[in-house]
Amino acid sequence: MEKSSIVELPNEIVLRPRFQDHLDETASEILGRIEKAEENPIRVKRMDDHLFISFNDVERHFWSPQLQLEILDEEQGGCRVYGLYGPNPTLWTFFMFLHFGVATLFIILGIWAYSSASLGRPYGMLVGGMVAMLIIWFAFYAFGRAGRAKGKPQMQQLYQFYKGALKA
Secondary structure (H helix, E strand, O other): OEOOOOOOOOOOOOOOOEEEEEEOOOHHHHHHHHHHOOOOOEEEEEEOOEEEEEEOOOOOOOOOEEEEEEEEEOOOOOEEEEEEEEEOHHHHHHHHHHHHHHHHHHHHHHHHHHHHHHOOOOOHHHHHHHHHHHHHHHHHHHHHHHHHHHHHHHHHHHHHHHHHHHHO
16 A cells, blocks of 8 residues: 555654655545545545645634645556645634734834934834844744644644544
8 A cells, every 4th residue: 555654753743744655546545535534523625636634623722733635646656645734724824924023023123223223312112122022922932832732632633543544
């Protein structure tokens, strides 16, 4: 069935880990098998060659991960599975928006503070604002790490579902 073994996830899950597998079967066989393997509390949605594996509404919490699989046929036979673990796309987009906003404010305050210092005007409040942006950024980072730790057991559960569906 497989040419290469499925790589075990390390104990420390990296941010948005990815993997690749080469299987001897066709993409349509693998897509169908994983789609049929749907079990509670995991749900599978299919869009063309992509599968989105996530948790149902009862089991899903703010930090619940999802697994996105792209399964493509290869010219030499078999298929290649590209997997990506990550947070809910809406949460990921929101988090990136917050980081971008904090970085933008930091840069604006830095330019403003430099201009004020060059003109001999007071700039202490602006530097204080920059420090506040750094503190907020570290708070976002800590919040994200805590969320990743909370979602880790479900990420392992998605991985076990994927392995089990391939063997079915």
